[in-house]
């Protein structure tokens with residue numbers, strides 16, 4: 515059978531199409547115009563978010579809401595697989611992002627944005643990678659500087675007893691552990707002499723009750739001292755647009771938690 519001519523094909527369409535086609539075409543044009551306007555409005559907001567000082571976005575009447583909506587969606591898509599709802603998971607060394615107790619920096623949007631873009635021990639040279647927790651049961655506990663000597667199981671036990679502080683059962687062992695902490699263990703070098711930690715190298719506070727790994731029990735502390743730790747947060751610079759990274763950082767900074 516030969517192909518019907520175009521006009522015949524039009525005749526073959528259902529009668530409602532013939533009646534409403536003009537209306538449908540106009541509706542389509544209006545929909546495209548609305549979508550284009552919405553896209554332009556979003557582009558304007560995105561540009562304003564990128565122009566703004568990151569620290570001011572949460573306080574901005576115009577930018578806070580759109581930034582949080584976009585940031586929440588980005589967090590769910592890219593971060594929640596590890597960070598959950600922000601509360602983290604001490605069985606996997608995932609820090610709590612709601613406790614305002616930061617491994618790195620002080621929780622400023624710009625600092626969080628840098629972590630989103632470049633990560634922590636992610637392989638990205640612009641990410642955090644200044645220090646890791648040495649593995650004191652290994653013959654060579656630490657590959658990088660400072661050179662660190664291993665500790666015997668008894669010495670590790672003494673340091674753990676010292677870290678238990680008020681909960682320590684053995685005062686003599688805790689005193690020996692304190693000497694190792696301040697001396698040949700070199701713990702002070704990263705965690706500071708008072709154990710308060712150093713957010714410039716990501717060394718956690720050991721004097722509080724917040725633990726990155728486990729529950730602060732002797733068993734958890736022993737595992738950390740023996741095997742070392744080097745938690746890693748991926749770099750998203752190649753995966754996310756600048757505005758996606760910034761809005762995620764704004765969202766993280768907005769998470770409710772107890773003040774520092």
Ligand code: HEC
Pocket residue numbers: 589592593594595596597606607608609610611615616617618619626629630634716744745746747748750762763766
């Ligand atoms: C594969 C798991 C994983 C994913 C995905 C991930 N993170 Fe992380 N993140 C970690 C781990 C593990 C750490 C702790 C690193 C360490 O031990 O120093 C961390 C640390 C952080 C920190 C530092 C917290 C502090 O106390 O200073 C921030 C902020 C952070 N992540 C935000 C994010 C955001 C935002 C995303 C999504 C864009 C994300 N992470 C995706 C695993 C992940």
Ligand code: HEC
Pocket residue numbers: 607617645646647648650659660662673677695699700701702703704705715716717718719720724725726727728735738739743744745746
């Ligand atoms: C070269 C720097 C460095 C030295 C030296 C060092 N640490 Fe660490 N330590 C770290 C870093 C960095 C982390 C966090 C690792 C991570 O985020 O995965 C850490 C983590 C820990 C943790 C886990 C804390 C938590 O919240 O779960 C404990 C406990 C700890 N260190 C104790 C010690 C003790 C005790 C010594 C000495 C015997 C010591 N560290 C020496 C850098 C160091």
